Amino acid sequence: MAWLVTGGAGYIGAHIVRAFGAEGIDVVVLDDLSSGHGSFVPESVPFVRGSILDRELLERTFAEHNVTGVVHVAGFKYAGVSVQKPLHTYEQNVTGTAVLLQAMQNSAVHKIVFSSSAAVYGTPDVDLVTEDTPKSPESPYGESKLIGEWMLRDQAHATGLAHTSLRYFNVVGSGYSDVYDTSPHNLFPIVFDALLGGQAPRINGDDYATPDGTCVRDYIHVADLAASHVAAAQRLDAGESIEPVYNLGSGDGVSVGQIMQTVAEITKIDFTPQIGPRRAGDPARIVSTGERAARDLNWTMRHSLSEMVSSAWEARRTAQ
Template identity: 75%
Template structure:
């Protein structure tokens, strides 16, 4: 079962399961997901992970053996203004999901966590041993979600792993695309499509070109990692409690703008604005542990990421 499987990332995970011949069922309340993102052959149960009875029935009726848990409220900035909603969706919802899984004897779960659990780390390269220090209710809720899995593992033998990742971009098919109103790629592409000039916030950071450096990973690569983790748990394999899905080097905002101009063929010079409060200069993670245990690789270049996102945007 893929919770949040009608969303941008979740629908790619469902597609990745389909490519290896593993059937899925999607549970999604469609608050930010799209019915059209779910393939016709995949059952879609419309509802919330807060509805324990519905979750339990779905697990039983579809003979579910494992869960990939992506459902949640994911906007870090908005979570500051809506902490109670964030905790209800991401913490209480995860607790209800785990309760339903325990009732049905489903013992395997892959949790979609976040690099927001690290806050603003004071290291050049984040590893799984880097201390967590979330700076938003969203980041805190994801860390608490990891704790819930850990504690349920101790108490009831739950087999689990959590995947922490940063900026997910691109599309595996033009049918699926990022509809977030807050993410950099859709914001830039929407501006270009509308004839507006994209903007860089902050050009005086202590980075090679003065703009923020982040991890950007293609959604198809991310989806493959979720499938690899789920299959390992289902096959009885052992995984670490947490993995970073990182690039190891990162990409700057200006490099993204250059790639956007190069790939789209739209020549532009981005507007420059002051820094936004709270934006660290660099957050980049090592993906070495995930490469070792999950076969994690960055198979797509920056131009691949931009090209696939642009083609999906043009198709819609």
């Protein structure tokens, strides 16, 4: 028996794969390598190259590897780009999830952990986001994740699908020197690439109503995130009660200014960030509680900001 990790060759997915391995749970990876890397997948883990839009491939994979559950991480994850590519986003994230759920139903696979996003909340007007905070996504990406949650809910009503969705904001750090964030749209890679190129990173606005004037966000370590995906799968395997959604949040957050200061300390590169204008739609603060996940999914912030930055920096330098 094995769990299928879709998108398991990506930055987050690869950490989830290795977290399963650390618990002695067999996994198989399916990834089209549109943004993932085959080198991120351990040699001991079966790897199927292909798309979640290919139902026949999914059903063969389920049968050949005796798959009993799915961790669904695959998807188009760039919120900003999704505004320019809405149809592509919906095809990958909505149609793809529908095809996956159909393949699961056809193959009698009845357990799924869905990698959702705090983008479903849009710009909340509360200091601390909970699972019950109203949903108001502001991009096709956020909308597609919310639709994915709805599909799991409706399939559960129709077929008894056992499921949960994990929502989170900014994932950083690295648990392994050979797995790192390669997204051109995420803060840490952008900052590191600028520094390695001899340029000063940029902060978008320093006049917000926050302690240092820069935006405050949840930043969580990818290894902590991966551990909770495994805990959710184990709970489903054991037939234990589970909530339909969980936030994986820090409860307090850190500012972009704090991150820049920590990056300077860790990299020992002295720089003064460039200050640009605010980005449209950027709220001053978005921070989530993780209390429900702490109760059920072994969620906790095991890594400090310094550890997040240092682990990400070490992995990025190793990749040079």
